[in-house]
Amino acid sequence: MASGDVFVLPVYQRYINGVPVSTNRRILRLREKYVILLVLISFGSVCFGAFFFLPDLRDRMNVMEIKRQLDQAGGDIFMPRADEDVVKRLHFKAGELEDSHKLRDKAKLQEKIEWDKAQDEVLRKIRTRLNISKEHHDQVRQVIADDKQKVVRLKEQQEEQKKEEERQKALKFVKDHDAVDVEKKDGAVNLDKQTKQRRETVKQMMKHSWDSYVKYAWGQNELKPISRHGHSATVFGHTSFGATIVDALDTLYIMGMMDEYKKGRDWVATSLSFEGSSDISVFEVNIRFVGGLLSAYALTGDQILKNKALDIGNKLLPAFNTPTGIPFALVNLRSGTGRNFGWASGGSSILSEFGTLHLEFAYLSQVTGNPVFLEKVQKIRAHLQKLDKADNLYPNYLNPRTGIWGQRHSSVGALGDSFYEYLLKAWIQSGKTDTEARKMYDESLKGIEGKMLQTSAGGLKYFADIRNGRPDGKMGHLACFTGGLLALGAEGSTNKDHYMGLAADIAHTCHESYDRTATKLGPESFRFSGGIEAKAIRQNEKYYILRPEVVETYFYMWRFTKDQKYREWGWQAVEALEKWCKTESGYSGIRDVYQLNPTKDDVQQSFFLAETLKYLYLLFSDDSVLPFDKWVFNTEAHPLPIKGTHISMP
Secondary structure (H helix, E strand, O other), X not given: OOOOOOOOOOOOOEEEOOEEEOOOXXXXXXXXXXXXXXXXXXHHHHHHHHHHHHHHHHOOOOHHHHHHHHHHHHHHHHOOOOHHHHHHHEEEEOOEEEEHHHXXXXXXXXXXXXXXXXXXXXXXXXXXXXOOOHHHHHHHHHHHHHHHHHHHHHHHHHHHHHHHHHHHHHHHHHHHOOOEOOOOOOOOOOOOHHHHHHHHHHHHHHHHHHHHHHHHHOOOOEEEOOOOXXXXXXXXXXXXXXXXXXXXXXXHHHOOOHHXXXXXXXXXXXXXXXXXXXXEEHHHHHHHHHHHHHHHHHHHOOHHHHHHHHHHHHHHHHHHOOOOOOOOOEEEOOXXXXXXXXXXXXXXXXXXXXXXXXXXXXXXXXXXXXXXXXXXXXXXXXXXXXXXXHHHOOOOEEOOOOOOEOOOEEOOOOOOHHHHHHHHHHHHHOOOOOHHHHHHHHHHHHHHHHHHEEEOOOOOEEEOOEEOOEEOOEEEHHHHHHHHHHHHHHOOOOOXXXXXXXXXXXXXXXXXXXXXXXXXXXXXXXXXXXXXXEEOOOHHHOOEOOOOHHHHHHHHHHHHHOOHHHHHHHHXXXXXXXXXXXXXXXXXXXXXXXXXXXXXXXXXXXXXXXXHHHHHHHHOOOOOEOOOOOEEEOOOOOEEEOOOOOOOOO
8 A cells, every 4th residue: 555545444335225325314213202202201200200209208108008109100100091080089279289199198197196196195194193203203113123123132042042951951961871970060069179279270271272262263273372373283184174173172061161162062063064175184183073073972962063073974984995994194075085194104004093093983883873984993903903913012004005014113102102092992982892902902012011111220111112123212292191091901901900000100200201391391202311311302302282191191090099199290280381381362382391481382282172171170170070980082082982871862
């Protein structure tokens, strides 16, 4: 294309019947005019209809009326009626054409005015008849509110009355079955003035511990009395289960602290729940929670406590899913899987843990009628019966998968202690019919006395741990419970006097471990070597965490001997606790018993309320409080009834 050419869009010529027609049309076709006219007519009709509907809408016509008028208006617009219909709908007045819609609006308005007047008249007559002024109306409203409050108070009173009736029923039941001597006011009637005062001091210690926990750590597992907030040890996992509440319930009840007991019981009923994803210690949960709830149930007959114990017991059952029936140490609440501590001799279970289930599980089966719990602990015993025991000693570790003992380490202290305790107490709990348990206890006692019992250069007798066949020359605070155990088991043994004498020797040694410190409180463990007698050497042995084992032995020895020195030794412990462990907000352990003004560890252990204070209270009480022929204590000091001497409430 040449440079002179111009780019022009093609022009298309229109033809009609072969005649060219111009493309620049300026006139609308007839069809287009009709369309525009129809649009204008429709728009005008809509405006005309809306104009007449507006008054009815302002009067808030109901839906049916609006629908009726829309139907009527639509008909008039799109399908006009005959002229005679139009004449009927239009009225002439003073030369003006007035719409019938407006006439109806005026009529309705007049009716509404008359209706409002009628209502006002009725209300006026009512106010006149009742003589109700605004002030009087407010008074009536206040009277109604007061009546509602009276109803609420009445319901609360009825609930309180019902609970009190239940409590009195439980107290009567306890009295009828000699659980706690209610007539003697918990055994105070036979006490001298000094003993009563000491007993009251222990009760006030309990109140101080409990009130501080309630104020600063309610619902938490334990209290940090100096920091004034909750504390949770690893034995409870990562969840708050109110361990102190459950552990303290029976102590509160035994001491007659009913208001405090009720508060704890109500929390258990409404808030105690073992849910979550925590790994919990089967041993600790059993002795503190299952044992604590069953003990409170046995004392009161409260079904809620039994049901809670059953629920928790069921949560522990997956731990027994092993080839041998020996349970794992830990169970996960969510998954139901069990496992052992990695440090426990190649993943073994611990003797004192799987061997300290019998009392609670046997009683739980008894009161619920569910045999599964008793079957679990009987299977443990059956497996132990098949194993070889060198020198009648039970090693502290047992593999739950292979059923083979772990490392050769035996102890009546940590890792082994309560296994031996439960052999004897299972026999007592059964009404002395479980002769297998008694036989196992007697045989193990031969090994303990033959291998573990040592005499120091100063003449102190103690139980040492055995490691690879050799004693290690020290005794733990936990092992001091054996004084009480020997005294309890002397009855029914072949040589009662011998074992009572040995019990007294152990009690004396453990008292010396207290008396040889600056605080008069005993260390976690103490040694006998190189001129050292009943004293801790290493710093990690010098702490005291409110443990109960020494005063536990004092209690048993008092019951069996009535030697006043045991009450005096117990009182020395009370004075030391008050001086060195008491804080403004509870009681704390101390880090070094050999220092005056020792540093506190800032933990009020739940077992301080469950065991230490309970044993001290019972030490200064009459024997009618929880007599040994009707009750046996679990390893957390929770009393459980002896079979055949106590009837659980239905």
